[in-house]
Amino acid sequence: MTDATAHVPPNTPVPDANLFAETYMPLTPHEATVEANRCLYCFDAPCLQACPTHIDIPTFIRKISTGNLRGSARTILEANFLGGTCARVCPVQELCEGACVLNAEDKPIAIGRLQRYAVDHVQERGVQLFQPGPATGRRVAVVGSGPAGLSAAAELAKLGHAVTLLEKRELGGGLSTYGIIVLREPVEVSLREVEAVRALGVDVQTQRELVGAADLDVLLAEYDAVVLAVGLGAVPAMGMPGEEYVLDGLQLIEDSKVSPDALQVGRRVAVIGAGNTAIDAATIARRHGADVTMVYRRTEAEMTAYRHEYEFALHEGINYQFLTQPVRVVTEGDTVTGLECVRMVLGVPDASGRPSPRPLPGSEFVIPCDQVIKAIGQEKPALAVALGLELDHGYIAVDGGMRTSIPRVYAGGDCVRARGTASTVMAVQDGKYAAAAIHEQLSAPKEAAHG
Secondary structure, three states: OOOOHHHOOOOOOOOOHHHHOOOOOOOOHHHHHHHHHHOOOOOOOHHHHHOOOOOOHHHHHHHHHOOOHHHHHHHHHHHOOOHHHHHHHOOOOOOHHHHOHHHHOOOOOOHHHHHHHHHHHHHOOOOOOOOOOOOOOOEEEEEOOOHHHHHHHHHHHHOOOEEEEEEOOOOOOOHHHHOOOOOOOOHHHHHHHHHHHHHOOOEEEEOOOOOOHHHHHHHHHHOOEEEEOOOOOOOOOOOOOOHHHEEEHHHHHHHHHHOHHHOOOOOEEEEEOOOHHHHHHHHHHHHOOOEEEEEOOOOHHHOOOOHHHHHHHHHHOOEEEOOEEEEEEEEEOOEEEEEEEEEEEEEEEOOOOOEEEEEOOOOOEEEEOOEEEEOOOOOOOHHHHHOOOOEEOOEEOOOOOOEOOOOOEEEOOHHHOOOOOOOHHHHHHHHHHHHHHHHHHHHOOHHHHOO
């Protein structure tokens, strides 16, 4: 239990376990066949073009329609080794399903659910579709076992390189294991993907952390290349009085996944933020029976959460307070009683391109609550500075092959996402790009490969 949860009243409601099952039940064989047969199997399919990892969607769906689930899963996993995770967490409404030609006349093909159906079929049975390639004698270290790290490790192992995957935490999988709400992805799904990487011969070493330039030098002396997939930093401090009583939203999500019996949620909860993580944290609190209010200093139009996530939260019964800036956690002794806020008005655009909020004098008010959760994003990767890497707006600078400013060091995932949207599927593609560039480097004459 964290210090923030220690101040929650002990008589918190006990949620129904069914409230924390995956949002969508798995398709039955009949449902999957019917849905697959709706597909038009478009030539030059827009859904394929919209997929960042370029899964051949018409082909994998056609294989489902003929009962070839193993072949369908292979088609998916050849393009995206984390197809089980991405089937659950990808914003398909914005990507493949959003591009489906059937949107204009009917409803799009349920591509995500069909992908889950095929991948789960093989992974739940422990079927290994890939083997490590012929040994090249080259060694690669991958730091971080989130989506970018797992993707890079898998692709490199399939090419025959000896890969060591270093993970600072007890379990592999990164945010897929610790930071995605169980309604979208249970822990066992991400851990299956870690085991699939192990089955390719990757040496997964947990509780191994890279902390500075000296550690990187050791890896470079031992390995032919290093991939950094280290994610982002901590959630930044807000600098307001009473912040010691505020719970980190990512910590709440982690607790709900790996130690749900110890999780404590208040009866009236205020969630600061309006991104996807904030909605996940609010959903956990709501399904624990809390009255939840999300507090955001801008308006609905500037939210960073996907539109479908926002609508999901509204259907959950989560309330919103827009144009509202928290300024103090109100307490009585060690008990949280409210969140003092001030009304905001929007001004000229700031560096993000969104209108900058400014406080309206004399508009202070208090939202009654007994728990405050913040989900306001994460800091840029501090490790990048410690390693002496060139930066791009605070993120690790990379070229098109994910090469950093240090020779033989590559990076991918959220730690390089200076532009665009940070997402699991983009991290997977980063891992593929890095693996391809490393393989090209290691296939060159030895002098060039270490040049």
